[in-house]
Amino acid sequence: AQSVTQPDIHITVSEGASLELRCNYSYGATPYLFWYVQSPGQGLQLLLKYFSGDTLVQGIKGFEAEFKRSQSSFNLRKPSVHWSDAAEYFCAVGARGNKLVFGAGTILRVKS
Amino acid sequence: SQTIHQWPATLVQPVGSPLSLECTVEGTSNPNLYWYRQAAGRGLQLLFYSVGIGQISSEVPQNLSASRPQDRQFILSSKKLLLSDSGFYLCAWSFATRMKVEQYFGPGTRLTVT
Numbered sequence: 001a002q003s004v005t006q007p008d009i010h011i012t013v014s015e016g017a018s019l020e021l022r023c024n025y026s027y028g029a030t031p032y033l034f035w036y037v038q039s040p041g042q043g044l045q046l047l048l049k050y051f052s053g054d055t056l057v058q059g060i061k062g063f064e065a066e067f068k069r070s071q072s073s074f075n076l077r078k079p080s081v082h083w084s085d086a087a088e089y090f091c092a093v094g095a096r097g098n099k100l101v102f103g104a105g106t107i108l109r110v111k112s
Numbered sequence: 113s114q115t116i117h118q119w120p121a122t123l124v125q126p127v128g129s130p131l132s133l134e135c136t137v138e139g140t141s142n143p144n145l146y147w148y149r150q151a152a153g154r155g156l157q158l159l160f161y162s163v164g165i166g167q168i169s170s171e172v173p174q175n176l177s178a179s180r181p182q183d184r185q186f187i188l189s190s191k192k193l194l195l196s197d198s199g200f201y202l203c204a205w206s207f208a209t210r211m212k213v214e215q216y217f218g219p220g221t222r223l224t225v226t
Contacts, residue, residue, distance in 0.1 A: 032214075034214055043219045046214055098161075100213070104154070
């Protein structure tokens with residue numbers, strides 16, 4: 001069965017510092033991978049997605065993620081974090097029946 | 113473009129009362145529809161999904177039910193709420209094709225059962 005692990009429950013970075021959020025997945029075939037962001041009390045917004053092709057994908061708000069098949073990872077990165085990036089981030093993998101399996105989420109705090 | 117609406121935005125209901133949450137999608141036809149729950153400090157739990165009118169699949173046994181009376185309308189219901197039903201309820205939609213599995217989420221409904 002598909003599963004997603006986000007090993008970091010909380011991460012705190014200083015404004016302007018770089019960011020990397022980790023995501024590991026378990027899936028038997030070529031995965032469809034996603035990162036979503038959720039601000040407090042809001043719905044989830046799609047940041048980026050990987051289906052095939054170039055393993056480095058660009059998303060909205062300056063985020064990017066790299067698919068590494070050998071490590072079963074899809075880590076999210078941003079070179080310079082802004083205070084407005086503080087939110088919860090979810091990694092997800094596509095499953096049968098057009099369903100998604102989500103990780104438990106990582107809460108990002110940004111220090112000024 | 114497509115939009116998804118949920119209402120109400122917040123709801124406070126006593127234990128034992130009924131529940132009806134509504135989700136509608138605009139700008140697309142025959143979408144897949146999903147209900148999720150987020151309990152405090154926990155991830156997303158898929159409750160129900162639907163691939164068409166009247167077609168509902170339940171992911172976990174619970175006190176809730178779902179219905180899809182129209183193509184772009186998805187309703188989450190309960191006859192008698194429990195305290196454990198409190199949480200943040202999210203509706204989502206996706207295209208029905210296998211190559212477009214990303215889901216788009218509504219703004220959510222905060223349900224507090226007292």
